[in-house]
Amino acid sequence: MRFGKGWVFRAIALSALPGIASCSGVQSALSPRGVEALRIDPLFWTSAAVGLAVTLMVVILVAAALYGPPRWRERLSGDRMLIGGGIVLPIIVLTGLFTYGLLVMQAGAVRGEQETDATVTITGKLWWWEVVYEGPDGKAVLSANELRLPVGRPVRLRLESDNVIHSFWAPQIAGKLDMIPGRTNEVVVEATEPAVSRGQCAEYCGGAHALMAFYVVAMAQAEYDAWLAREAGPAVEPVSEEAARGREIFFEHGCGACHQVRGTEARGVIGPDLTHVGSRKSLAAGMMSNDAQAFARWIVDNQHIKPENKMPPFGQFSEEELSALAAYLDSLE
Amino acid sequence: MRRFDRRWWRAVALGAALAIAGAGIFGGLFALSGLYNVAASREHFAITNAIIRLTLTRSVETRSMGVEVPDLSDERLAALGARHFAVGCVPCHASPGSKQNPIVAEMYPAPPPLTEAAEKWDSEELFWIVKHGLKFTGMPSWPALERDDEIWALVAFLERLPASDAEDYAALAGGQGEGDDTSLDFGDGEGMTEALCESCHGNADARPVHPLAPALAGQKQAYLLRALEEYADGKRPSGMMQTIATALAHDELARLAGHYAQATSSAAPVGNPDVLAIARGEQIARNGVREDDVPACLACHGEGTSAQFPRLDGLAPEYISTQLSLFRDGVRQRSTYSAIMKPIADRLTERQISDLAAYFSSLPRQPGTAFLRPEGAR
Numbered sequence: 001m002r003f004g005k006g007w008v009f010r011a012i013a014l015s016a017l018p019g020i021a022s023c024s025g026v027q028s029a030l031s032p033r034g035v036e037a038l039r040i041d042p043l044f045w046t047s048a049a050v051g052l053a054v055t056l057m058v059v060i061l062v063a064a065a066l067y068g069p070p071r072w073r074e075r076l077s078g079d080r081m082l083i084g085g086g087i088v089l090p091i092i093v094l095t096g097l098f099t100y101g102l103l104v105m106q107a108g109a110v111r112g113e114q115e116t117d118a119t120v121t122i123t124g125k126l127w128w129w130e131v132v133y134e135g136p137d138g139k140a141v142l143s144a145n146e147l148r149l150p151v152g153r154p155v156r157l158r159l160e161s162d163n164v165i166h167s168f169w170a171p172q173i174a175g176k177l178d179m180i181p182g183r184t185n186e187v188v189v190e191a192t193e194p195a196v197s198r199g200q201c202a203e204y205c206g207g208a209h210a211l212m213a214f215y216v217v218a219m220a221q222a223e224y225d226a227w228l229a230r231e232a233g234p235a236v237e238p239v240s241e242e243a244a245r246g247r248e249i250f251f252e253h254g255c256g257a258c259h260q261v262r263g264t265e266a267r268g269v270i271g272p273d274l275t276h277v278g279s280r281k282s283l284a285a286g287m288m289s290n291d292a293q294a295f296a297r298w299i300v301d302n303q304h305i306k307p308e309n310k311m312p313p314f315g316q317f318s319e320e321e322l323s324a325l326a327a328y329l330d331s332l333e
Numbered sequence: 334m335r336r337f338d339r340r341w342w343r344a345v346a347l348g349a350a351l352a353i354a355g356a357g358i359f360g361g362l363f364a365l366s367g368l369y370n371v372a373a374s375r376e377h378f379a380i381t382n383a384i385i386r387l388t389l390t391r392s393v394e395t396r397s398m399g400v401e402v403p404d405l406s407d408e409r410l411a412a413l414g415a416r417h418f419a420v421g422c423v424p425c426h427a428s429p430g431s432k433q434n435p436i437v438a439e440m441y442p443a444p445p446p447l448t449e450a451a452e453k454w455d456s457e458e459l460f461w462i463v464k465h466g467l468k469f470t471g472m473p474s475w476p477a478l479e480r481d482d483e484i485w486a487l488v489a490f491l492e493r494l495p496a497s498d499a500e501d502y503a504a505l506a507g508g509q510g511e512g513d514d515t516s517l518d519f520g521d522g523e524g525m526t527e528a529l530c531e532s533c534h535g536n537a538d539a540r541p542v543h544p545l546a547p548a549l550a551g552q553k554q555a556y557l558l559r560a561l562e563e564y565a566d567g568k569r570p571s572g573m574m575q576t577i578a579t580a581l582a583h584d585e586l587a588r589l590a591g592h593y594a595q596a597t598s599s600a601a602p603v604g605n606p607d608v609l610a611i612a613r614g615e616q617i618a619r620n621g622v623r624e625d626d627v628p629a630c631l632a633c634h635g636e637g638t639s640a641q642f643p644r645l646d647g648l649a650p651e652y653i654s655t656q657l658s659l660f661r662d663g664v665r666q667r668s669t670y671s672a673i674m675k676p677i678a679d680r681l682t683e684r685q686i687s688d689l690a691a692y693f694s695s696l697p698r699q700p701g702t703a704f705l706r707p708e709g710a711r
């Protein structure tokens with residue numbers, strides 16, 4: 001049996017598929033949309049290219065050593081080859097890559113020193129993200145599970161944790177940085193174009209670690225300012241009767257024990273702030289879409305959607321009560 | 334040496350095999366023939382009886398090894414046990430001052446009077462018998478095997494029984510020991526009145542007989558009814574309450590829930606001299622503990638919350654900590670509502686539990702119906 005020529009190409013194309021699939025999409029490091037990510041991008045490609053070249057060279061040399069004419073093989077076994085190819089070349093290549101890497105890191109560090117006029121503090125929780133902005137009047141604005149960035153303006157991220165180590169990774173914006181209990185790691189990021197991308201916790205932090213993601217929304221400066229002003233404000237009053245009933249249920253069933261809704265007496269701090277939860281891209285740290293149906297599903301079934309998460313399941317509601325509660329949460333824009 | 338050669342051994346083995354096979358065939362034929370008399374009216378042979386007694390005694394002695402006996406000196410614990418005894422055991426065993434029902438007396442073996450049981454058995458053996466029952470005798474096991482705490486109340490009572498005459502017993506059983514208690518009727522509303530409930534749960538003037546049983550007056554009606562339904566359905570394990578709730582018709586449960594929701598109690602809250610513990614408890618109840626992910630209890634148990642969320646003010650500290658342990662140990666977790674409370678109970682430390690119990694038990698319970706938030710407070 002003989003394989004046609006096309007076989008080799010098809011095999012290569014097939015094995016590259018998973019790689020290609022992850023190159024596009026909201027969480028790909030290969031479509032950088034931030035200054036940091038843009039600087040890391042060529043480092044990645046350079047390392048990848050050098051790695052590929054070295055691999056090719058080794059394969060060719062091995063083939064020559066095994067099957068080449070005696071003269072080649074004799075050359076290959078000489079001392080010069082050994083010292084040149086085995087010691088000198090790796091030192092040059094690795095030192096080059098190392099220096100390049102240091103330069104990229106240094107550039108990041110220099111940006112970290114520079115003054116920024118916007119700061120966002122992100123705290124890794126089990127298993128969601130608390131996100132605190134600086135409001136227009138300098139007051140802290142509490143939000144969660146989503147990072148909004150103004151395009152073209154450097155923003156300082158302060159990364160913290162009050163439990164175990166997490167790692168904050170928004171691949172299209174910057175590299176990973178750990179969140180370590182008891183200290184604050186800082187990085188200055190800058191989105192280069194308006195876009196929505198996705199990030200993820202990148203350090204195992206227990207039970208629901210794999211289900212701890214978030215969205216990054218980069219928006220034009222004016223839009224961002226309007227958004228922040230709104231985010232800083234209290235929750236809107238429910239307009240529909242159903243949503244008003246939903247608010248009653250929210251309080252009667254103790255949701256305020258763990259959640260804050262600014263402008264009401266719900267002042268809980270154990271779960272995410274829900275003041276404007278309806279305007280977020282996702283629910284439960286990037287796990288679900290954000291619509292009334294998803295709210296209802298989360299309330300009843302959250303331990304199946306996100307096993308071990310810290311919210312108890314609330315299975316007691318009638319269908320009317322549940323849709324009223326969902327309508328209320330959905331109206332919190 | 335010839336006697337023990339191989340042929341000899343072979344003969345022995347064959348003989349044994351034949352004997353076993355013969356016994357099996359004979360036994361099978363005997364069972365099939367219907368010759369054995371299972372009549373309760375016919376007593377065992379003396380030798381059979383001796384073997385059965387020996388087996389039973391040795392089994393109880395061996396199986397109860399390793400049981401740890403808690404402090405049983407609390408008179409209130411014995412009184413709680415006595416009150417369950419009047420409902421759950423007297424129909425078979427009778428009490429000092431009552432005669433055994435003649436039908437029960439003809440059970441074989443007949444339930445003996447328990448006045449001598451504590452002389453016959455140690456505390457751990459009594460515990461084991463009441464918990465697991467005795468196979469082939471009609472002595473039942475405890476309806477909720479998870480509830481050792483309730484079983485110990487019965488043991489505390491049985492240990493005081495030898496010293497009791499009819500009067501002492503009636504006092505310990507809170508009046509439940511008197512009257513028509515030889516009936517096998519566990520009650521269909523007639524005998525199970527408020528007097529029965531109050532013999533354990535207390536009333537306007539009296540605290541519950543023991544803090545394992547909570548005060549009911551002023552608790553939310555919907556919650557009371559659901560609790561009774563959960564006992565009746567076996568969703569909330571309690572040998573004491575399951576026995577009672579199962580025996581009552583649903584209408585009667587609903588009526589009692591309504592009755593106790595309206596009732597008021599003038600019994601003062603349990604005093605607790607530890608004002609610091611009360612203050613720490615109040616802090617947790619109002620604000621929670623952020624670093625332990627403990628939410629503020631009052632958001633669910635305070636004013637204006639769901640009629641299905643119980644109020645905690647005025648409950649005894651022991652009751653609160655027992656229930657929190659039951660949530661934590663997964664004993665009280667078979668209902669939708671317990672699924673809300675269980676993960677919260679899991680997060681509490683022992684110290685937080687005792688502080689919270691001190692706080693809630695120090696609050697006087699205001700009359701029930703006013704326990705709703707004034708309109709427009711949010």
Ligand SMILES: [Cu+2]
Nearest residue numbers: 201203205209
């Ligand atoms: Cu993680």
